[in-house]
Amino acid sequence: MINDLTVMVTGAAGLLGSSITQGIVDHGGKVVLVDVNKAGLEKITDNLDEKSFLSIVANAGDPEEIDRIIAAAKKKFGRLDAAIHSAYPRDGIFSTKFENTIQQHLNDYLSSHLGGAILFSQRTLEFFKNQGHGNLIHISSIMGAATPKFENYVGTKMTSSIEYTAIKAALIAMTKYLSKYYKGNNIRVNCISPGGILDQQPDSFLEKYRSCCNDKGMLDAEDLVGTALYLLSDHSRYVTGQNIIIDDGWSL
Numbered sequence: 001m002i003n004d005l006t007v008m009v010t011g012a013a014g015l016l017g018s019s020i021t022q023g024i025v026d027h028g029g030k031v032v033l034v035d036v037n038k039a040g041l042e043k044i045t046d047n048l049d050e051k052s053f054l055s056i057v058a059n060a061g062d063p064e065e066i067d068r069i070i071a072a073a074k075k076k077f078g079r080l081d082a083a084i085h086s087a088y089p090r091d092g093i094f095s096t097k098f099e100n101t102i103q104q105h106l107n108d109y110l111s112s113h114l115g116g117a118i119l120f121s122q123r124t125l126e127f128f129k130n131q132g133h134g135n136l137i138h139i140s141s142i143m144g145a146a147t148p149k150f151e152n153y154v155g156t157k158m159t160s161s162i163e164y165t166a167i168k169a170a171l172i173a174m175t176k177y178l179s180k181y182y183k184g185n186n187i188r189v190n191c192i193s194p195g196g197i198l199d200q201q202p203d204s205f206l207e208k209y210r211s212c213c214n215d216k217g218m219l220d221a222e223d224l225v226g227t228a229l230y231l232l233s234d235h236s237r238y239v240t241g242q243n244i245i246i247d248d249g250w251s252l
Contacts, residue, residue, distance in 0.1 A: 001027045001028070001229055001233050001235075002024065002027050002028060002029045002229060002232050002233050003027070003028035003029070004028065004029070004030070005024075005028075005029045005030070005081045005082060005232060006029070006030045006031075006032065006073065006077040006078075006079055006080050006081050006082075007024050007029055007030070007031055007032070007080075007081060007082045007083065007084060007232060008031075008032040008034060008069065008070075008073060008080060008082070008083040008084070008124070009021050009024070009031055009032070009033055009034065009083075009084050009086065010034045010035070010060035010083070010084070010085050010086055010087035010120065011034075011035060011060070011085075011086040011087035011088060011139075012031075012033035012034055012035045012040075012041060012044065012055075012086075013033075013035040013037040013039075013040025013041050013043070013044060014035070014040075014086065014087075014088070015197055015199060015221040016086045016139060016194070016197065016221050016224060017033075017035070017084075017086045017087075018040075018044045018221070019220075019221035019222050019224065019225055020084055020086065020224065020225055020228045021033060021044060021053075022044075022225075023222075023225035023226075023228065023229055024228075024229070024232070025048060025049075025052050025053070027229060029052075029232070030051075030052050030053065030054075030077055031048075031052065031053045031054070032053070032054045032056065032069065032072075032073040032077075032080065033045065033053055033054065033055045033056065034056050034058055034060050034069055034087070035057065035058075035087070036057065036058070036059055037057075038057045041055045041057065042055075054072060054073060054076050054077070056068075056069050056072060059116075060085065060087045060116065060120050061087070061112060061113075061115065061116020061117070061119055061120060062116075062119070063119050063122070063123050066119070066120055066123040066124065067123055070123070070124070070127050079131065080127065080128075080131070080134075081133070081134065081135060082134065082135035082136070082137070082232050083120075083124045083134075083135070083136050083137070084137045084139070084228060084232075085117060085120050085121070085124075085136070085137070085138050085139065086139040087116070087120075088113065088139070095157065095158055095159050095161065096159070096161045096163070097159055097161075098161070098162050101161075101162065101163070106163060109163045109167075110163065110166070110167065113163075113167050114166075114167045114170050114171075117138065117167075117171060117174070118174065121136060121138075121174065121178055121189075124136060125178060125182055125187060125189075128182075128185070128187050129182060129185045129187065132185075132186060133186040133187065134186070134187045134188075135187070135188045135189075135190075135231070135232060136178070136187070136188070136189045136190075137189075137190050137191065137192060137228065137231050137232070138171045138174065138175055138189075138190075138191045138192075139171075139191070139192055139193075139194070140168045140169075140171040140172050140175075140191050140192065140193040140243065141164070141168040141193055141194060142193050142194065142195050142196075142245060142247045142250060142251050143160050143164055143165045143168050144165060144167070144168025144169040144170070144171060144172050144193060145168075145169070145172060145193050145243060145245055145251060146250075146251040148160040148165065149208075149209075149212055149250075151208065152205060152208040152209050152212070153205065154208070155204050156201075156202050156204060156205050158201070158202070158205060168193070171191060172191055172193065172243045175189050175190060175191040175241060175242070175243060176241045179240045179241030180241065188231075188236075188237075188239065188240040189240060189241065190231050190236075190239060190240060190241070190242050190243075190244070191242070191243040191244070192224060192227055192228065192231070192243075192244050192246065193243055193244065193245045193246070193247070194219060194223075194224050194245075194246050194247065195213070195218070195219050195245075195246060195247030195248060195250045195251075196209055196218045196219065196247075196250075197218065197219055197220070197221055198218040198219065198220055201218065206218060209250070212249075212250050213247070213248040213249050213250050214248050214249035214252075215248055215249075216248045217248065219246065219247075219248065223246060224246055227244055227246055231244070
């Protein structure tokens with residue numbers, strides 16, 4: 001399906017990144033794994049063939065670091081065919097209520113997350129342009145495509161911050177913008193918007209969330225792998241500028 005493709009995965013030590021990485025390797029691809037979490041990278045590469053991966057500890061939102069990663073990938077594999085940008089550092093602001101939003105945190109959050117995604121796209125897509133082909137996939141969220149269901153959070157310490165919605169919505173808009181901006185360069189840009197990923201959330205939240213879905217409720221990270229492989233493969237060669245939602249009907 002994706003035999004011999006070389007794919008960069010940022011946030012590779014995270015739930016989504018590690019699952020996507022395993023899916024790529026299982027289907028014959030090679031991976032360039034990027035994360036700030038050295039221990040996490042070591043854990044997910046422990047059972048991988050050294051010929052199938054390159055692991056780099058780096059900040060994927062730093063232009064100089066991105067250039068270093070691309071150069072290292074090209075040196076080892078000779079090319080870089082695609083990139084999946086799934087890096088999204090966890091921090092407390094994700095659960096900050098709107099009325100508690102602070103300017104400095106807001107500025108830092110938007111700069112590091114959205115600004116980082118823009119700069120990652122800039123450096124990666126320019127490399128693809130010079131190379132003559134490429135495929136960029138951003139990971140957004142249903143929170144960027146639909147309004148949060150705030151009632152799901154009642155009785156918990158959780159919420160969905162306005163910053164998170166703004167950033168994830170912007171990634172969807174960026175996908176459309178960039179797919180047109182690089183028209184005629186044999187480059188595709190798409191986006192995946194997953195529903196909630198199961199990760200030790202409170203039972204009360206899980207029950208409310210499940211009531212908004214069709215069958216499963218919260219997803220496992222592995223539930224996104226098939227879509228990622230589809231977007232990497234030639235089966236989607238004319239799919240570009242699209243946002244694919246995977247949420248078991250939550251957003252309907």
